[in-house]
Amino acid sequence: MAPFDPTIGLIVVGRGDPRLAGATLASLRHWRGPPARVVLAVPKGREHAFAAIAAGAAVTLVATAEADLLAAGLAALADHVELVVAAPEGVVFEPGWLDAMRDRAMLFEDLVGGIDLVHRAVKITPEGDAPLAEPAHDAPMHDAPMAERWLLPTLRRVVRARSLMGALLWARVAVLPQIRLATAGEGGDAIAFVLALDQLARRGRTEMGFTRHARHLRLLPERRTGFDAGYGLYRRLEQVAEARRVAAVGAPAASHLDLRVERLRLLAEQAVRALIGRAGKHNAATFLKGALAARRDGLAVRRTVLRDLRELR
Amino acid sequence: MKAALVFAGRTAAGTTFRPYRSRPFLATLAASGIEPVVVDVDLGPDEPGPSTPVELAGLVGYHNAVDRLPLIVAQERVDVVQTFGATIDLAPVWRHAARAARPILHYVASEGAIEDGSTPASGLIDLARRGRGLPHVRARRASRHVSALIGSNRADIGRHVRDGFFPRARFSVVAPPPAPRPVSTNGPSPVLEQRLPVFGFHDPDADPERLDFLLRAVALTGQTGLFALRIAPAALAERIALPPSVTAVDAASPEAFLRDVDVLIVPRADDRALAAVVAALVARRSVVVPDTGAAAELVGYGRRGLLYAAGSAYELAMALNVMAEAWTNRPFSFEGVDEAIARTAPEAVAAMFAAAWRRLPGRGDA
Numbered sequence: 084m085a086p087f088d089p090t091i092g093l094i095v096v097g098r099g100d101p102r103l104a105g106a107t108l109a110s111l112r113h114w115r116g117p118p119a120r121v122v123l124a125v126p127k128g129r130e131h132a133f134a135a136i137a138a139g140a141a142v143t144l145v146a147t148a149e150a151d152l153l154a155a156g157l158a159a160l161a162d163h164v165e166l167v168v169a170a171p172e173g174v175v176f177e178p179g180w181l182d183a184m185r186d187r188a189m190l191f192e193d194l195v196g197g198i199d200l201v202h203r204a205v206k207i208t209p210e211g212d213a214p215l216a217e218p219a220h221d222a223p224m225h226d227a228p229m230a231e232r233w234l235l236p237t238l239r240r241v242v243r244a245r246s247l248m249g250a251l252l253w254a255r256v257a258v259l260p261q262i263r264l265a266t267a268g269e270g271g272d273a274i275a276f277v278l279a280l281d282q283l284a285r286r287g288r289t290e291m292g293f294t295r296h297a298r299h300l301r302l303l304p305e306r307r308t309g310f311d312a313g314y315g316l317y318r319r320l321e322q323v324a325e326a327r328r329v330a331a332v333g334a335p336a337a338s339h340l341d342l343r344v345e346r347l348r349l350l351a352e353q354a355v356r357a358l359i360g361r362a363g364k365h366n367a368a369t370f371l372k373g374a375l376a377a378r379r380d381g382l383a384v385r386r387t388v389l390r391d392l393r394e395l396r
Numbered sequence: 397m398k399a400a401l402v403f404a405g406r407t408a409a410g411t412t413f414r415p416y417r418s419r420p421f422l423a424t425l426a427a428s429g430i431e432p433v434v435v436d437v438d439l440g441p442d443e444p445g446p447s448t449p450v451e452l453a454g455l456v457g458y459h460n461a462v463d464r465l466p467l468i469v470a471q472e473r474v475d476v477v478q479t480f481g482a483t484i485d486l487a488p489v490w491r492h493a494a495r496a497a498r499p500i501l502h503y504v505a506s507e508g509a510i511e512d513g514s515t516p517a518s519g520l521i522d523l524a525r526r527g528r529g530l531p532h533v534r535a536r537r538a539s540r541h542v543s544a545l546i547g548s549n550r551a552d553i554g555r556h557v558r559d560g561f562f563p564r565a566r567f568s569v570v571a572p573p574p575a576p577r578p579v580s581t582n583g584p585s586p587v588l589e590q591r592l593p594v595f596g597f598h599d600p601d602a603d604p605e606r607l608d609f610l611l612r613a614v615a616l617t618g619q620t621g622l623f624a625l626r627i628a629p630a631a632l633a634e635r636i637a638l639p640p641s642v643t644a645v646d647a648a649s650p651e652a653f654l655r656d657v658d659v660l661i662v663p664r665a666d667d668r669a670l671a672a673v674v675a676a677l678v679a680r681r682s683v684v685v686p687d688t689g690a691a692a693e694l695v696g697y698g699r700r701g702l703l704y705a706a707g708s709a710y711e712l713a714m715a716l717n718v719m720a721e722a723w724t725n726r727p728f729s730f731e732g733v734d735e736a737i738a739r740t741a742p743e744a745v746a747a748m749f750a751a752a753w754r755r756l757p758g759r760g761d762a
Contacts, residue, residue, distance in 0.1 A: 192550070193554055258550070261697060286550060286554075287550030
């Protein structure tokens with residue numbers, strides 16, 4: 084029997100920063116075999132910002148509504164590849180990632196997909212809007228100081244909310260029909276991936292873990308307010324938890340993400356950053372305010388619904 | 397190369413595992429340079445192993461107690477031990493086979509697979525769960541001796557691995573359950589004359605639970621006069637009171653049953669339903685199958701048939717409605733169906749087993 088040597092397609096989910104998407108695409112040169120097809124999925128109306136990168140890197144640009152980025156990317160790839168990899172902008176591949184993923188897929192035919200969370204981060208302060216200097220995020224990790232190499236990634240694994248981490252999703256295209264691939268707003272890629280993986284778990288074995296073969300690139304200083312991001316992400320987590328509670332009457336479905344722990348992690352980490360962080364202190368404080376406002380609003384809505392139900396009796 | 401095919405436990409004599417001791421399967425193994433040795437194992441005085449005769453003449457066969465398994469393996473100088481049976485029953489088989497220091501492969505089928513747990517757990521948490529106890533924990537512990545997995549479908553293997561089984565499996569192979577190639581019955585669809593699609597349910601095991609599930613779904617469709625339902629065998633009608641729109645018939649084979657049926661409904665993810673699904677696809681009939689298990693893989697997860705969430709009568713009802721409304725304009729095609737069916741031929745499945753055994757290191761040459 085001929086060994087299974089899959090053709091691979093890559094979807095890069097571009098959101099707002101072409102420099103981050105460019106860094107993700109540039110890291111593909113580490114792959115021993117280039118992906119058969121690369122799709123850059125961007126929100127409609129943002130095509131112009133990514134056009135230069137798409138032309139330079141010979142990728143297919145797909146512009147669609149924000150919720151359909153992943154699904155549209157997959158539709159552009161599905162007929163041509165056997166394995167699909169989805170990466171949000173800013174996740175930089177290292178050479179070992181593809182080999183590790185391909186080996187797992189070849190050895191275990193029952194494995195239908197997986198998520199690799201990226202707990203190693205690289206923070207860069209770019210100069211203006213110029214493209215990123217590659218060596219800054221491409222240098223070998225073993226040259227980095229001990230704190231960046233080992234201590235901070237370990238801490239991130241323990242305390243950081245999974246929904247704020249970089250994440251890579253891979254799946255067999257053959258098992259993806261009728262799987263809902265809905266993406267959320269900025270910062271919600273890991274959640275979207277987890278929701279897809281939860282559906283895939285009914286069809287075969289799935290894996291979720293941390294990878295040492297990728298890095299999450301972040302641009303500093305973060306001067307934007309984090310209120311909207313915090314509100315949106317916390318609200319989305321609450322909506323997912325509510326949908327899961329309604330769907331699982333009597334028999335709670337297995338999930339790759341414990342949403343109670345996730346919400347706790349989200350609040351705790353941002354609180355610590357807002358108190359003792361150095362860069363991005365303001366962003367963390369406003370993010371926390373946004374998350375707390377979403378929690379308050381959620382409770383208020385629940386209280387109102389309960390009161391209305393009581394009055395109906 | 398020599399391989400011991402070990403059958404043990406309550407389900408090993410059932411229809412799920414019978415094809416693996418059938419003539420086409422064993423003959424293909426022999427033709428590909430593998431000498432099979434069939435071993436039926438008694439797990440205890442109260443649990444005798446299968447005693448179905450092996451269909452291939454001249455084949456070495458044993459029927460003995462489980463603690464004799466290492467002796468048989470050593471005496472026959474087999475290179476791999478392939479186990480068949482329910483996961484929970486096989487703990488002593490794996491433990492004794494490991495004493496012979498030969499690689500063990502296990503075949504995971506839908507029959508005898510473990511039930512899905514809500515969350516992965518281990519140790520004492522399992523004991524507190526309903527339906528799980530010491531045998532479950534023992535089987536999981538013994539499963540560490542298994543070197544590789546062959547499964548009839550991805551979902552059942554995945555469920556085992558999620559629950560902590562087979563932690564040392566080095567690879568897994570998905571080989572669909574063997575289904576004999578049915579005679580093509582690609583005739584005209586009865587709907588052309590009747591103007592009403594005929595849905596069919598064929599269950600050789602005559603399990604009333606499955607029919608009850610289907611009837612609940614039919615009631616949930618809230619439709620009358622959109623489709624007719626035909627069930628086989630007729631013995632099912634004696635166990636459950638049927639609504640007036642349902643007809644019970646007797647059919648000698650799935651192919652005969654499908655001659656007068658437009659759409660085959662499979663109400664449970666079960667390997668045993670695969671023969672009927674294969675017959676339906678060969679006859680180019682539409683199928684409605686659960687979204688998990690071997691049937692879902694055969695229909696390409698919705699490419700060649702309609703899926704519904706397994707175990708949900710409501711979802712099945714919605715699928716029936718979709719099929720009844722739009723069945724002349726099917727939301728799927730039969731593209732690639734012949735290749736998928738070819739993979740279920742006993743000869744093709746035997747070739748997958750042989751290839752998997754040859755991947756194991758430390759085997760002797762043929």
